[in-house]
Amino acid sequence: MDPKLDLLYRLADDQLILGHRNSEWNGLGPILEEDIAFSSMAQDKLGHSLQLYNLLHNLGEAEPDTVAFTRNAPQFHCCQLVELPIGEYDFSLTRHFLFDHAELLRFEALATSSYEPLAQVARKLRGELKYHALHANTWMKRLGTATEEAIERMQGALNFTLPYALGIFETTEAEPEIISSGLFIGEAELKSRWLESITKILAQTALDMPDLNLLTPVNGGRYGQHTEHLQPLLDEMAEVFRLDPTADW
Amino acid sequence: MIQSFDPRMNRLGLPDAPVTAATKTALDQFGTYEVFHQKKDGAPYVYVGPVHAPEADVAFLFAKEQFSRRFACTGMWVVPTAAITVTDYVGDQESAYDFLPLLPKSVAPAPGNADDTAGEAAAYAAGEEDYDIFHLKKRGKAHQHVGKVRASSPAAALQVAKAVFGEQRPVVNVWTTRSADVLRSDEEDRDIWSTTPEKKYRDAISYKVQDRIEKFKAENK
Amino acid sequence: MYGSASTHDLPTTATTGLENEDPILLAEFEARIARGEKIEPGDWMPALYRKQLTRMIEQHAHSEIIGSLPEGTWITRAPGFRRKMAQMAKVQDEVGHAQLLYSAAETLGKTREQMLIDLINGKSKYSNVFNYPTPTWADSNVISWLIDAGAIVNQLANAKGSYGPYCRALDRICAEEAFHLKYGHDAVVHMATGTPIQRAMMQAALNRWWPAIMTFFGPSDKMSVHTEILMRWKVKMASNDECRNQFLDMYVPKIWEIGLTLPDEKLAKNEETGRWEFTEPDWEDFKRVINGDGPCNAERIAVRRAAEENGAWVRRALLTPKTQYVRPLA
Numbered sequence: 001m002d003p004k005l006d007l008l009y010r011l012a013d014d015q016l017i018l019g020h021r022n023s024e025w026n027g028l029g030p031i032l033e034e035d036i037a038f039s040s041m042a043q044d045k046l047g048h049s050l051q052l053y054n055l056l057h058n059l060g061e062a063e064p065d066t067v068a069f070t071r072n073a074p075q076f077h078c079c080q081l082v083e084l085p086i087g088e089y090d091f092s093l094t095r096h097f098l099f100d101h102a103e104l105l106r107f108e109a110l111a112t113s114s115y116e117p118l119a120q121v122a123r124k125l126r127g128e129l130k131y132h133a134l135h136a137n138t139w140m141k142r143l144g145t146a147t148e149e150a151i152e153r154m155q156g157a158l159n160f161t162l163p164y165a166l167g168i169f170e171t172t173e174a175e176p177e178i179i180s181s182g183l184f185i186g187e188a189e190l191k192s193r194w195l196e197s198i199t200k201i202l203a204q205t206a207l208d209m210p211d212l213n214l215l216t217p218v219n220g221g222r223y224g225q226h227t228e229h230l231q232p233l234l235d236e237m238a239e240v241f242r243l244d245p246t247a248d249w
Numbered sequence: 250m251i252q253s254f255d256p257r258m259n260r261l262g263l264p265d266a267p268v269t270a271a272t273k274t275a276l277d278q279f280g281t282y283e284v285f286h287q288k289k290d291g292a293p294y295v296y297v298g299p300v301h302a303p304e305a306d307v308a309f310l311f312a313k314e315q316f317s318r319r320f321a322c323t324g325m326w327v328v329p330t331a332a333i334t335v336t337d338y339v340g341d342q343e344s345a346y347d348f349l350p351l352l353p354k355s356v357a358p359a360p361g362n363a364d365d366t367a368g369e370a371a372a373y374a375a376g377e378e379d380y381d382i383f384h385l386k387k388r389g390k391a392h393q394h395v396g397k398v399r400a401s402s403p404a405a406a407l408q409v410a411k412a413v414f415g416e417q418r419p420v421v422n423v424w425t426t427r428s429a430d431v432l433r434s435d436e437e438d439r440d441i442w443s444t445t446p447e448k449k450y451r452d453a454i455s456y457k458v459q460d461r462i463e464k465f466k467a468e469n470k
Numbered sequence: 471m472y473g474s475a476s477t478h479d480l481p482t483t484a485t486t487g488l489e490n491e492d493p494i495l496l497a498e499f500e501a502r503i504a505r506g507e508k509i510e511p512g513d514w515m516p517a518l519y520r521k522q523l524t525r526m527i528e529q530h531a532h533s534e535i536i537g538s539l540p541e542g543t544w545i546t547r548a549p550g551f552r553r554k555m556a557q558m559a560k561v562q563d564e565v566g567h568a569q570l571l572y573s574a575a576e577t578l579g580k581t582r583e584q585m586l587i588d589l590i591n592g593k594s595k596y597s598n599v600f601n602y603p604t605p606t607w608a609d610s611n612v613i614s615w616l617i618d619a620g621a622i623v624n625q626l627a628n629a630k631g632s633y634g635p636y637c638r639a640l641d642r643i644c645a646e647e648a649f650h651l652k653y654g655h656d657a658v659v660h661m662a663t664g665t666p667i668q669r670a671m672m673q674a675a676l677n678r679w680w681p682a683i684m685t686f687f688g689p690s691d692k693m694s695v696h697t698e699i700l701m702r703w704k705v706k707m708a709s710n711d712e713c714r715n716q717f718l719d720m721y722v723p724k725i726w727e728i729g730l731t732l733p734d735e736k737l738a739k740n741e742e743t744g745r746w747e748f749t750e751p752d753w754e755d756f757k758r759v760i761n762g763d764g765p766c767n768a769e770r771i772a773v774r775r776a777a778e779e780n781g782a783w784v785r786r787a788l789l790t791p792k793t794q795y796v797r798p799l800a
Contacts, residue, residue, distance in 0.1 A: 020546065020554075023545055023546065023558050024257050024545070024546060026538075026542060026545055026558060026561050026562055026565070027535075027538045027539060027542045027561060027564075027565060027773075027777070028257070028261075028773070028776070028777045028780070029565075029777065029781065030777075030780070030781025030782075030784035030785060031279075031301065031311075031781065031784065031785065032301070032535075032565060032568060032569045032572070033300050033301060033302065033311035033312075033314075033315055033569060034311065034784075035562075035565050036311070036314045036315050036318070036562055036565055036566050036569065037310055037311060037313070037314040037315075039314075039558060039559075039561070039562040039565070040314045040318050040562065042558060043448075043555055043558050043559060043562070046551065046554060046555050046558070047448070047555065050551050050555075064551055065550045065551060068551065069549070069550065085260070088780065089780070089781065089784055124443075124444065125444070126440060126443075127438075127439075127440030127441045127442065127443040127444060128441070128443075128444055130438065130440065130441055131313065131441040134310065134441075135310050138306050138307060138310055142303070142304070142307065142787070142788060143784070143787055143788075146787035146788060147786060147787045149783055149786065149787065150783065150784075150786075150787035153783065236256055236546050236547060237546060237547065238549075239547045240544075240547050240548065240549040240607045241549035241550060243667060244665050244667045244668065246665070247664050247665045247667070247668055248660055248664060249549035249550050249553055249657075249660060249661075249664075249668075251768060251769045251772055253543070253769055254543050254603050254604060254605050255539070255542065255543035255544075256546060256547075257542070257545070257546060258543075258769065258773055261773070261776050263769065263772040263773065263776055264772065265768070270591050271587055271590050271591055271775060271778065271779075278581055278582065278583040278795045279785075279788070279789065279793065279795070280793030280794060280795055280796070281573075281576075281795070281796065281797075281798045283798065283799055283800075296800065297642075298570060298573055298638070298639070298642075298798075299573050299576075299798035299799070300569075301582065303788035303789060303790055303793060304788075304790070304793070307788070315566055315569060318562075318566075319563075319645075319646055320645075329793070330796050330797075330798055330799055331794065331796045333799060335512065335799060337512060338510045338512045338513055340502070340507065341505075341507050385510075385800075388507050388508035388509075388510055388634055389507075389508035389510075389634045389637045389638065390638075391638060391800075392800065421510075422510065422512070424799070448559075450552060450555045450556045450559060451556070451559045451649055452649060453648040453649045453651070453652040453653075454652075455652075456649075456652035456653050456655065456656035457656075458655060458656050458659040458660070461659055461660070461663055462659060462663070462727060462728060464663075465662075465663040465728060465729065466727060469729055
């Protein structure tokens with residue numbers, strides 16, 4: 001695949017699927033105010049994916065609605081982390097923390113991408129992503145230093161989620177060209193920045209960072225291999241849209 | 250299990266019959282923080298409402314989305330409710346400052362404290378602090394920040410505020426808080442609001458269907 | 471989203487308790503309201519005023535949080551980016567409105583936690599229309615447009631009421647809801663003027679919802695001693711019939727112009743009286759549903775309870791004994 005399309009599809013699909021997942025919390029959050037904050041960030045993710053699908057559309061791909069609402073799981077390039085069901089709040093917060101740190105650093109790097117339209121989007125989203133990271137860090141620090149119950153839950157969620165989070169950085173065949181053409185710094189570099197960034201926050205908690213060398217990254221998502229959760233998610237998301245794909249809803 | 254039209258609820262697995270009556274311990278309730286919002290540069294900070302939160306940093310996270318997700322914002326303050334001293338409320342034509350308890354002359358503050366650079370260091374050294382002052386101009390409206398004063402206690406701050414801002418009328422009610430108790434958004438973080446105006450899907454003006462209605466009517470005469 | 475008249479349970483006791491109030495303070499209180507000044511939390515107020523307002527604002531808050539559920543039903547299935555993001559924002563706003571209203575009620579002395587306990591224990595009422603389901607996307611659109619429209623009629627009236635914190639909350643809510651109404655109208659128009667499948671879905675949803683919409687403002691007010699006092703105190707601002715008539719005036723023509731029909735043959739405006747005539751809603755059924763026997767009562771409460779229970783560990787973790795709860799200021 002063209003390196004631009006390859007990169008954009010991965011980014012857009014990640015944001016779409018995680019935005020969709022996080023919207024499931026709307027009305028069910030642990031505190032009214034948190035319910036509202038979490039929903040805003042889910043909306044932001046949807047908005048980011050839309051902007052990225054628009055870039056793809058400008059490069060000749062189909063309309064954003066068609067791309068988002070009519071493909072099946074094997075055609076999705078998201079990492080498996082984002083497709084997992086919302087679970088309990090400890091998992092959803094941990095996923096938010098691990099994903100959004102990668103996202104913040106990714107877009108910081110993309111701000112100087114050789115592909116100017118993407119660089120523009122990245123610069124614009126800086127403030128939004130900053131809030132997302134602030135939100136994630138604050139929660140991680142609070143819950144990671146709170147009651148024994150909370151620390152145990154968060155540690156469990158971290159241990160469970162990390163192998164999936166490593167799947168964020170799965171590379172594709174386009175990777176060498178993505179780096180050489182200055183589109184993006186590359187997943188390996190991003191991963192090392194991410195590791196430094198999350199380690200710094202986790203160090204301020206009672207949580208232990210598992211030894212990443214002992215973990216096997218959950219890969220496959222970038223090549224269309226997904227968990228059993230993605231297709232049902234897509235079917236649900238497109239339930240109304242597919243009643244009449246020609247209709248203007 | 251309750252069968253819902255909402256797939257999210259089916260995933261929750263809601264029990265058919267309520268189990269036991271819900272109870273909460275008396276402590277299952279956070280403190281509250283009062284939130285002030287600035288809608289554009291140079292505009293006064295205006296009271297927008299409270300949030301429930303365990304700490305000021307969490308209160309700020311909450312306040313940002315509850316009170317500034319829909320309309321433009323350039324800055325936000327959160328203050329623990331308990332840190333705010335409130336005067337009596339007076340009538341819409343009156344001034345709350347006229348109803349402050351009178352202080353003995355010896356402790357009454359000197360007016361015009363704002364630009365007193367000479368005495369400043371000494372005053373702070375003697376335990377005085379900055380206080381933020383908020384006025385309510387009309388019942389039913391919102392408190393607005395009017396400025397800061399330096400004083401040794403909330404009661405004294407109100408007296409100083411009377412000297413500095415007492416000319417303003419009407420003042421239905423005054424709030425004061427130690428400036429140190431106010432968590433203020435950083436100037437360098439104001440880009441967290443930069444895309445708010447672009448979220449058009451939350452704006453009434455993005456939804457225009459009159460043309461569609463006219464077309465439908467024309468076709469179905 | 472949702473005004474208060476739809477729950478409308480005034481006290482049934484004959485006594486107002488006013489004979490126990492200090493006559494001078496009461497006279498000052500009434501004079502302030504008569505002058506058009508708002509009452510603020512620090513003011514003296516009669517016990518009946520506090521009690522009625524607490525109940526009314528609390529029910530309004532519950533109606534927002536429960537009212538987010540029928541539209542929330544479609545949050546994961548809204549078709550296309552535009553609808554998906556707006557549906558999320560709208561449901562989010564309802565939760566935000568609940569937050570604003572619980573805060574306003576708290577200034578009168580009842581804690582938010584207590585209100586939420588009363589809700590999930592079935593001790594409090596909320597707007598009855600939310601005990602009905604939204605089996606299709608079109609049902610959600612009907613709520614977004616017409617229930618919100620009804621609520622705005624109600625809330626604009628209540629925003630002129632006498633209690634400062636409630637007025638401030640309503641001002642903010644009305645400003646935010648301008649988007650809801652337009653969004654709902656937009657979605658309904660797209661369906662009604664769209665493909666045959668869309669049109670049929672929309673007409674079916676409107677038929678399902680119309681009887682509930684007609685009960686939204688509650689039965690005709692019976693003038694009691696309480697009603698008279700609450701109107702004088704600007705707690706109750708407009709009669710149920712007045713609100714309903716205003717709603718029909720504003721929205722029936724907009725429904726008809728996009729070729730939708732309403733399932734009430736009697737529905738027509740009497741041009742002489744300026745009043746709408748319609749088949750009297752089934753108030754017995756309304757009473758049965760409001761008392762717990764509707765299609766979704768159990769689910770609505772169970773959802774709220776699950777949210778509370780699943781979130782309990784988070785709240786437990788964050789509680790710090792040093793932050794003592796004090797009621798919000800305004």
